[in-house]
Amino acid sequence: MTTADTAEPADTAEPVDTADAAGTDGQAPSLWRNRDFRRFFAGQFVTNAGDSLYSVAVLWLVFELSGSTALTGVASALLLLPWLLQALAGPVVDRLPLRPVLVGSQVVQGVVVLVLPVAAVTGQLSVPLLLAVIPVLTLATLPMAPMQATLVPRIVDDTRLSRANSALATVTLGLDMVFDALGGAFIAVFGATTLFLLDSVTFAVAGLLFAGIAIPTVGAGDGPSGQHAESTEADGSMLGSYVADLREGVDALRGTVFVELVLLTAVANLATGVTLAVLPAFGDGLGGPAVYGLLLGALGVGRLVGSLVAPYLERVAYGRLLLVGHSLGACCWLAAAYAPSAWLTVVLFGLAWVPAGTSGVLTATLNQTVFPADRLGRVSSIKGTASGATLPLGSLVGGLVGELLGTTTTMGLAAFGFGFTGLYVLVRPRLRRLPAVADADPAAFDVSASPDEA
Numbered sequence: 001m002t003t004a005d006t007a008e009p010a011d012t013a014e015p016v017d018t019a020d021a022a023g024t025d026g027q028a029p030s031l032w033r034n035r036d037f038r039r040f041f042a043g044q045f046v047t048n049a050g051d052s053l054y055s056v057a058v059l060w061l062v063f064e065l066s067g068s069t070a071l072t073g074v075a076s077a078l079l080l081l082p083w084l085l086q087a088l089a090g091p092v093v094d095r096l097p098l099r100p101v102l103v104g105s106q107v108v109q110g111v112v113v114l115v116l117p118v119a120a121v122t123g124q125l126s127v128p129l130l131l132a133v134i135p136v137l138t139l140a141t142l143p144m145a146p147m148q149a150t151l152v153p154r155i156v157d158d159t160r161l162s163r164a165n166s167a168l169a170t171v172t173l174g175l176d177m178v179f180d181a182l183g184g185a186f187i188a189v190f191g192a193t194t195l196f197l198l199d200s201v202t203f204a205v206a207g208l209l210f211a212g213i214a215i216p217t218v219g220a221g222d223g224p225s226g227q228h229a230e231s232t233e234a235d236g237s238m239l240g241s242y243v244a245d246l247r248e249g250v251d252a253l254r255g256t257v258f259v260e261l262v263l264l265t266a267v268a269n270l271a272t273g274v275t276l277a278v279l280p281a282f283g284d285g286l287g288g289p290a291v292y293g294l295l296l297g298a299l300g301v302g303r304l305v306g307s308l309v310a311p312y313l314e315r316v317a318y319g320r321l322l323l324v325g326h327s328l329g330a331c332c333w334l335a336a337a338y339a340p341s342a343w344l345t346v347v348l349f350g351l352a353w354v355p356a357g358t359s360g361v362l363t364a365t366l367n368q369t370v371f372p373a374d375r376l377g378r379v380s381s382i383k384g385t386a387s388g389a390t391l392p393l394g395s396l397v398g399g400l401v402g403e404l405l406g407t408t409t410t411m412g413l414a415a416f417g418f419g420f421t422g423l424y425v426l427v428r429p430r431l432r433r434l435p436a437v438a439d440a441d442p443a444a445f446d447v448s449a450s451p452d453e454a
Contacts (some may be wrong), residue, residue, distance in 0.1 A: 021269035022090040031163050036155040036213045044148075044168055047106060049179045054113055054137060054294060055079055056183035057192040057199075058130055060289055063280040065127050071401015077392035078134040088240035098151055101143050104212040108140040110203030113196055149380035152369050154215060162311050162437070169307030169357060180300060184283075184293015193385065204416060205307035252371060252379050256446040260431060263365070264322070264421045265387035268356070271417020273394020278402040278410045283332040285407060286342040294342075298350030306357020313358060314365075319425060319434035321362070325355030327422030333415035337408055352418065362437045370442040 012144040031037060062075040115133055147166060156164040186195050253259060283292025313321060329352045336348035371379050402410045425431045434445070 016390035017230040025120045031167065034156060034160075036215070037152075037164060039209050039213045040151065040155065041167060043102070043106075043206045043213075044262040045142075045449050046202050046209065047206035050109065050113075050199050050206065051141065052203065052296075052300075053178040053183045053186075053195055053199045054116075056180050056293060057187060057195045059117075059124070059276075059280050060184070060187055060292065061192050062127055062130055063124075063284070067128075067186060067279050069402035070280050070399040071127060072280055074398075074403070075131060075134060076273065076276045076395035076399070078131060080276070080388070080391040080395060081135060081136055081138045098147060099210065099213060100428065102147060102213070103207045103404050105140045105143060106203045106207035106210065109137055110200045110207070113199050117157075117193045117196040120196075121359070143388050149367060151215060151365070155213070161368050162314055162361070162365045165368070166307050166311050166361045169303070169310070169361045169364070171413055180293055181294030182297070183295065184289045184291070184296065188289045188292070194247060216283075218227050236371045238290070250382060252447070253382060257430065257434065258383065258445065258447075260424075260428070261386045262383055264392045264424055265313070267420045268326070269388055270390035270394040270397075271414040273396075273415045274392040274398030274410060274417075275394075276391075277395040277398035282407040284409055286345065291342055291346075296344050298346045299353050302350040302353030303357030303360070305353040306359075307361045308357075310358045311414075313362070313438045314438040317361060317434065317436055318366075318440075321355075322359060322434075323422055323425040323432060325358060326418045326425075329353065329355040329418035330417075330422060333418060334412055337411040337415065352415075355418075365437055366440055366445070369437070369440055370445050370447045 005443075058079065059072060059075055061068070063072045066072070112133060116125065116257045119129055152164050152168070153161065183195060185199075253262075279295055280292050283289070283295050332348045333352035336352060338346055339345040367380060367383070398410060399412070401413070405425070
């Protein structure tokens with residue numbers, strides 16, 4: 001796998017900082033001495049804060065203006081649209097210069113989000129306008145998931161991948177949700193219009209941070225296969241090349257354990273989508289926008305705790321972690337739905353998400369360990385699409401079910417999304433016996449060295 005130690009710099013006139021690339025004793029240095037990783041980490045922190053702020057504000061405004069969980073479910077589904085379309089972004093990320101894509105996505109979001117405070121000041125803010133703006137904002141985030149999978153192995157040493165993924169999970173899966181809690185409180189005190197103005201600033205800062213990253217290229221041996229390159233040159237078709245890229249990603253996954261793991265994540269994501277659709281109404285029933293923000297914040301804190309402990313669980317059998325962790329998570333989630341107080345609900349709901357944070361980090365490390373570097377973008381995006389497509393579907397279903405059965409019952413039913421993972425692993429010896437991430441190799445997960453062998 002290509003690392004920052006051996007790759008040739010590209011997309012920048014700034015040379016790779018060799019002091020950051022290797023320690024004086026030949027060992028990989030501390031992750032935080034890596035200048036490019038620090039910039040990427042900081043940019044992810046700021047941009048995910050921005051994503052959280054507008055997500056909280058948009059969902060709350062749709063519910064406040066309409067009073068309908070069904071329309072809130074539609075808005076939530078639109079916010080989750082990038083999960084459905086990740087497969088379209090993977091080949092793009094693998095082929096285009098990474099830094100311009102990173103910076104461009106921040107510029108688009110920063111400009112578009114300013115439409116909403118202008119509409120609020122002029123009295124034109126409405127549910128249809130919110131539903132029209134959301135897709136533009138979410139599509140701008142589309143390259144970010146495969147971007148991380150492709151970029152991190154280029155700027156971080158192989159031995160630091162797990163810690164890098166854990167650190168990034170604190171902002172992509174954790175601290176951004178803390179901003180959800182702050183966003184709920186901010187709306188309660190200052191209103192959504194001021195929050196949108198603050199949001200535009202976060203995207204400007206993230207763009208500046210990403211612009212300073214020096215991104216090495218993959219080596220010649222890590223690029224697309226010779227067969228694929230010859231095919232692309234022969235037909236000269238961009239569409240043909242794009243389809244071939246997707247096919248390579250599918251071939252890399254076919255027949256592997258990851259197919260079943262993607263199924264489990266899809267079910268859990270369905271439950272997550274259901275929950276996000278009814279959470280504004282559920283939080284409103286417990287105390288208003290501040291409680292809604294606390295519930296989202298608890299979700300994030302739980303995932304944050306899980307992501308932080310993940311590196312210490314690298315030597316625990318992965319199958320055992322899935323079985324025990326998600327079963328306990330389902331129990332906490334169910335208890336949260338029927339807890340007698342708002343504070344107990346918030347605490348239990350946060351605990352339910354700790355296993356998800358852990359498995360998210362370990363799964364990202366597995367991807368970067370067992371799959372070839374030049375196919376990480378495609379593999380990551382295809383997995384993300386297959387498992388994440390149920391997120392917007394869950395939001396649509398959750399909004400309708402919430403109207404029919406009520407928010408508390410819908411929240412309780414959603415807990416079985418995590419419970420399904422525990423039950424499935426229990427009855428599947430193949431998954432129960434999965435080795436620890438630290439001991440993982442392609443053969444242990446049925447991953448072939450070449451897609452042609454799949």
